[in-house]
Amino acid sequence: METLRTSNGHVKLPIVGGGDLDIEAELAKFEREERAKLGLVDGKEHWRDLVPSEFLAKDRAETTILVSGLTMAQDYFVVGALSGIGYKLKHLDCPDNDALRYGKEFGNRGQCNPTYFTVGNLIKYLTYLKEDKGQSVEEIVKNNVFLTAGACGPCRFGMYATEYRKALRDAGFDGFRVLLFQQTGGLEQATGEAAGLELNPKFFIALVKALVAGDVLNAVGYRIRPYEVEPGATNAALEECKKIIWQALHDRTNILVAMHRSKQILAGVKVDRTQPKPRVSIIGEFWAMTTEGDGNYALQKFLEGEGAECEIQLVSAWLLYNIWEATWDTKRRMEDMRGVDKGRKGLSGVDTRKKLIMLKVADQAVRGAFQTFANAVGLYDYHLPDMFEVAEVAARHYDNHLRGGEGHMEVGKLILNVEKNKVHMTLSVKPFGCMPSSGVSDGVQTIITEKYPQAIFCPIETSGDGKVNVYSRVQMYLFKARKVAREEFEKALAQHGITAEELRVFVAKSRFGHALHRAPHAAAGTSADLVHEVAPRMKSRWKRAFDRATAQVPSLIPA
Numbered sequence: 001m002e003t004l005r006t007s008n009g010h011v012k013l014p015i016v017g018g019g020d021l022d023i024e025a026e027l028a029k030f031e032r033e034e035r036a037k038l039g040l041v042d043g044k045e046h047w048r049d050l051v052p053s054e055f056l057a058k059d060r061a062e063t064t065i066l067v068s069g070l071t072m073a074q075d076y077f078v079v080g081a082l083s084g085i086g087y088k089l090k091h092l093d094c095p096d097n098d099a100l101r102y103g104k105e106f107g108n109r110g111q112c113n114p115t116y117f118t119v120g121n122l123i124k125y126l127t128y129l130k131e132d133k134g135q136s137v138e139e140i141v142k143n144n145v146f147l148t149a150g151a152c153g154p155c156r157f158g159m160y161a162t163e164y165r166k167a168l169r170d171a172g173f174d175g176f177r178v179l180l181f182q183q184t185g186g187l188e189q190a191t192g193e194a195a196g197l198e199l200n201p202k203f204f205i206a207l208v209k210a211l212v213a214g215d216v217l218n219a220v221g222y223r224i225r226p227y228e229v230e231p232g233a234t235n236a237a238l239e240e241c242k243k244i245i246w247q248a249l250h251d252r253t254n255i256l257v258a259m260h261r262s263k264q265i266l267a268g269v270k271v272d273r274t275q276p277k278p279r280v281s282i283i284g285e286f287w288a289m290t291t292e293g294d295g296n297y298a299l300q301k302f303l304e305g306e307g308a309e310c311e312i313q314l315v316s317a318w319l320l321y322n323i324w325e326a327t328w329d330t331k332r333r334m335e336d337m338r339g340v341d342k343g344r345k346g347l348s349g350v351d352t353r354k355k356l357i358m359l360k361v362a363d364q365a366v367r368g369a370f371q372t373f374a375n376a377v378g379l380y381d382y383h384l385p386d387m388f389e390v391a392e393v394a395a396r397h398y399d400n401h402l403r404g405g406e407g408h409m410e411v412g413k414l415i416l417n418v419e420k421n422k423v424h425m426t427l428s429v430k431p432f433g434c435m436p437s438s439g440v441s442d443g444v445q446t447i448i449t450e451k452y453p454q455a456i457f458c459p460i461e462t463s464g465d466g467k468v469n470v471y472s473r474v475q476m477y478l479f480k481a482r483k484v485a486r487e488e489f490e491k492a493l494a495q496h497g498i499t500a501e502e503l504r505v506f507v508a509k510s511r512f513g514h515a516l517h518r519a520p521h522a523a524a525g526t527s528a529d530l531v532h533e534v535a536p537r538m539k540s541r542w543k544r545a546f547d548r549a550t551a552q553v554p555s556l557i558p559a
Contacts (some may be wrong), residue, residue, distance in 0.1 A: 055196035074214030113431030259376035405436030494534030
């Protein structure tokens with residue numbers, strides 16, 4: 001049947017009683033009538049969330065930059081590093097349930113957990129300045145700014161800055177400056193005056209030093225603390241190390257010397273790694289798996305209290321993921337768009353070979369800095385993930401084009417944890433209703449656990465309440481992981497023909513009992529790794545002792 005069209009190309013349909021109906025014209029008429037009813041007249045300007053005021057270089061000396069959002073060690077080190085290059089900073093305390101209360105009181109309904117905790121933490125601090133320190137609202141707004149990261153794709157994180165301003169306005173701090181990295185405008189702002197936050201190489205080098213130093217100190221702490229003989233010894237040593245590293249970052253002295261001094265302090269912690277403990281990998285939404293307080297029910301501390309060893313995700317790995325994204329997207333554009341796209345991230349006029357080389361250099365720089373710092377502090381045999389490997393194993397179940405949150409990494413991490421026998425249990429933590437993690441990744445993980453029935457995978461969501469339910473759920477999975485860890489340890493002992501007591505005595509009198517010693521990877525658990533490393537040496541030493549004793553026997557017999 002031939003399609004009938006009007007003179008202007010619109011589709012027309014015959015109607016009862018004669019005549020034709022112009023579909024597009026009728027739809028346009030309906031749209032105009034509905035827009036008029038709703039007050040959506042043409043030419044009406046859309047609402048935009050503008051930055052209340054700018055942070056300029058002339059205000060730098062009197063303005064305190066408030067930072068928060070990473071681990072406590074990294075927030076602390078960021079203050080030391082950036083104050084050393086001329087900024088005035090303060091890190092906020094780890095968000096607690098009081099911060100959550102402030103966030104829910106002044107924030108919009110239906111936000112995800114990190115928003116409530118982080119915006120509430122900021123309002124809690126500003127309220128402290130007002131009520132306890134006696135500062136006026138005008139002083140607080142004038143003398144402080146809050147700096148946070150930018151958007152992350154489809155996640156609600158992209159709206160955090162607007163939520164901050166709304167909550168601050170309702171809490172009585174209208175005009176308080178919340179700045180995103182991209183809103184600072186680099187070296188210049190809209191006024192043409194120099195920006196207060198100068199994003200130059202000196203700034204980024206100081207920032208990377210702080211982040212990497214925090215990563216390696218956190219990682220070595222989680223290695224030592226579960227096996228400490230004297231409770232609290234590891235935390236005491238870490239606090240001393242933090243002060244040394246902070247001072248080096250602030251004074252811009254040799255950071256490696258500070259790391260080496262920290263190594264000597266950490267080496268003094270007494271440990272016993274002959275006790276089998278389940279190793280638990282914590283993955284999930286970035287903030288929920290990184291924070292160390294009420295935002296994730298102090299999950300890391302709870303796991304250690306239950307006899308587990310935590311395998312945490314590092315910020316350095318997140319930097320590598322961002323580099324991977326840029327590399328992967330560039331290669332896809334080169335293949336599919338042939339460099340003619342003129343989009344914001346298009347390759348029109350871009351030297352793609354040079355861009356890929358620079359991304360490779362950036363990847364190696366992050367890895368090199370991490371390994372240098374790790375070796376200096378005694379974090380041996382720690383390998384940052386190969387992001388291309390993670391993407392490849394995840395791509396079979398999760399399209400690498402999907403972004404937001406951790407993207408495909410949660411799926412890839414679980415697969416590699418099982419295939420490479422890296423941990424006994426994987427725990428995925430995210431805010432209630434987190435779209436990328438709960439809505440997508442957890443759905444895919446059901447397929448992964450079917451393909452790998454030996455995987456112990458525990459997904460949990462946080463909402464500020466429900467702590468007891470979350471702990472109960474984790475304990476159920478941890479019971480399975482604890483059993484597997486014990487069986488793995490006993491199997492290793494039987495395989496090598498030694499006992500746990502013999503292992504304990506030998507390790508206590510050798511270098512293998514050192515706090516910073518790391519057995520090569522052979523099993524999922526630290527104690528089983530130790531058995532596989534030490535047992536052959538024990539037998540070799542016993543054989544030498546036996547040979548010496550039997551060699552002396554003939555000389556003891558009279559002629």
